[in-house]
Amino acid sequence: MNNLKKYLFLSIISLAIISCEDDSIPVANNVTLAFNNTFGNTTIVLGDATSTEATQNTSSENQVHHFSEAKYIISNIRLINKDGIEFPYNVNNLDTGATIIDQSNPSTLQYVLNGIPSTEYTQIKFGLGVKAALNTLDQELFPAFYSADKKLHWFWATGYRFTKIEGFYGETNTPLSVHTGSVLGGDKTDETTWSSEAAHARNAYRDITLDLTTNAKVGENAPKINIKADFNKVLSGTNKITLNAATEGYVSGSAPSHHTSPETMVQFVDNMGGNGDTDITGMFSIESVEN
Amino acid sequence: MKKLLLTFCILWMISSCTEEKVDAPFIFDNPEIAINIPADFPEVNDSFFTNKPTKYGVELGKKLFFDKKLSRDNTVSCATCHIQENAFADQNPKGIGIDGKIGFRNTPPIQNLAFMQVYNWDGNKTALENQVLVPIITPEEMDSSILEVIGKISNDATYIELFHKTFGDDTITGERIFNSIAQFEYTLISANSKYDKVKRKEGAIFTDNEAQGYQVFKNKCANCHSTELFTDQSFRNIGFPVNPNSEEKGRTRVSLNAKDLMSFRVPTLRNIAYTAPYGSFGQFATLKEVLDYLDKGVIESDNLDPILKDNNNRIPLTEKEKENLISFMKTLSDLEFITE
Structure with a gap:
């Protein structure tokens, strides 16, 4: 709260200064986040099992695969200006500060941040998924986000699925399915209990930090930040994952292929969202900033 | 001083009587009910202490437990699968919910839950209050949502009265629904075999x-x-x-x-x-x-x-x-x- 106050105070001061300079510059403007979901440099085309249109990708372990669905939640968005001041964007409100990126729906690929204070931004931070304190499927608090896509409800955990990927791999187009989300672990009101190794595995939320390749100059301009999400990393990121056929009886350590086995969920999560320590970008990178 | 106050109050009441009808004053009286903890039973769950069964909370929870309005099409209540004569379990291999959809696992009995530290087959919940929403929203169970449920019961005078008696005002919230159902479930203690x-x-x-x-x-x-x-x-x-x-x-x-x-x-x-x-x-x-x-x-x-x-x-x-x-x-x- 103190931080919030500090930021608010500072932002008001900097706004005041900026607006004093020239009355014609608006105090705030929009920033658009545009997501490009790719395999490497190729934008993903989705397709069913036998699709000839779908973008094929080959993993580092030589498994050819393609997707029929790719969705993920972006929330807790913060922009950092050149003075290092962080501007949180409705970070505690999923209705106004979170969005679902759905590759099958082009209108979801751009998310417009309204009323961003005029200044020059150098960095963006956002969460892949929903932070623990808000991850409760609370329809009363956030009715719009709750109803946005019920396929992203993880009913039994009463939380959200943070990523949902469906697709096919191998010569026979075996179904693959990667669902990630946080499960019970730690005290949701106390983030410090989410730091142990076990808690890291159970908390699938990841904070992403990206340096902007060009400063985003908000004011007269309403910049567009083009963000790439490279889904090649799902199987071929920090962790090299081989999809295996499901094993009868689920012998310990087996990884059923067509649904992510939970004991390996953290590997997928870290590939996509980084490990929060040595990797804070995961599959995301800045393609360009259009001022 | 007290007399003076009383006189003022009476005067005020009389004077206001001339203008509008005065309802009988609402006296909030919802006592905790005594729970007989059987000898040698294990420790109760911590959540029990923050949501102890009350006279009207249990009554409200019981009404909700048996109410099919908790499901999308008003066909399934908690009691549909949690049948008293089966110790609040049922006789199906796996739970059967809305539209005859078959669930994932065998319906667990509801008994002595105040003394459990982990709930369900895999222990995905550690507080009973947090479990209540799961069947309400699960597509194979009730396939509804908490706002849908609140919407359905908020015009029902019996519910409004019960929420009032339980919580001191008419407001119907998800948390109140979860707490009262949990309160009812806490009272289901089996120790007379x-x-x-x-x-x-x-x-x-x-x-x-x-x-x-x-x-x-x-x-x-x-x-x-x-x-x-x-x-x-x-x-x-x-x-x-x-x-x-x-x-x-x-x-x-x-x-x-x-x-x-x-x-x-x-x-x-x-x-x-x-x-x-x-x-x-x-x-x-x-x-x-x-x-x-x-x-x-x-x-x-x-x-x-x-x-x-x-x-x-x-x-x-x-x-x-x-x-x-x-x-x-x-x-x-x-x-x-x-x-x-």
Whole structure:
């Protein structure tokens, strides 16, 4: 709260200064986040099992695969200006500060941040998924986000699925399915209990930090930040994952292929969202900033 | 001073009477109800202390528990699957919800939940209040949402009155719904079986078969089915046939630890005669089938419970022992609990 106050105070001061300079510059403007979901440099085309249109990708372990669905939640968005001041964007409100990126729906690929204070931004931070304190499927608090896509409800955990990927791999187009989300672990009101190794595995939320390749100059301009999400990393990121056929009886350590086995969920999560320590970008990178 | 105040109040009431009708003043009186904690039962869950059953909270929770409005098309209530005569479980292998959709696992009984630290087969919830929403929103159960439920009951005068009596005002919230249903469930305590009456020396005595069954139980079952709840609330893989649903990982779904694959919470044996079929997806029709399976040998796996591993993956039982064990388990039936 103190931080919030500090930021608010500072932002008001900097706004005041900026607006004093020239009355014609608006105090705030929009920033658009545009997501490009790719395999490497190729934008993903989705397709069913036998699709000839779908973008094929080959993993580092030589498994050819393609997707029929790719969705993920972006929330807790913060922009950092050149003075290092962080501007949180409705970070505690999923209705106004979170969005679902759905590759099958082009209108979801751009998310417009309204009323961003005029200044020059150098960095963006956002969460892949929903932070623990808000991850409760609370329809009363956030009715719009709750109803946005019920396929992203993880009913039994009463939380959200943070990523949902469906697709096919191998010569026979075996179904693959990667669902990630946080499960019970730690005290949701106390983030410090989410730091142990076990808690890291159970908390699938990841904070992403990206340096902007060009400063985003908000004011007269309403910049567009083009963000790439490279889904090649799902199987071929920090962790090299081989999809295996499901094993009868689920012998310990087996990884059923067509649904992510939970004991390996953290590997997928870290590939996509980084490990929060040595990797804070995961599959995301800045393609360009259009001022 | 008090007199003066009183006079003022009376004067004010009289004067306001001339302008508008004054309702009888609402006196908030919703006392906690006494919960008899049976001797030797384990510690109650911490959540119980922050949501202790109250007179009207329990009444409200009970009404909600039996109300089909909690489901999308008003066909399914909590009580549809949690049937009192089955110790608030049912007789289906797996739960059957809205549109006849078949769920994931066997419906657990609702009894003595105040004394449980972990709920459901995989322990995905540790507070009863947090469990209530799950069946309401699960597509194979009630397929509704909390705002839908609030919308349906908010025009019902009986509900409004009960919320008022329970919480002191008319506001209907999800949290209030969850808390009151949990309060009702906390009152469902089963501790009046023949076994209890024998233990409490209330005149009941075991038959020879039951007494011999109790000995077998103590020798071969009580490691896991311990305490007066007949469960140690631990998660174990005992090599039962595996649910064909590929989502099934047992406790691993919650712990994300491969050591917990196909481990489930040890089920209570109280009222076990009323809760057939048995197993996480109802894979055994009778208690005899369960015992035959354990005797014959279970599925080997890396994380099979050490007690079974050390005994060649089985619990050897003679036919006579099985018969006596079943006799003993039937002494855990609490007729009052399922009828009153």
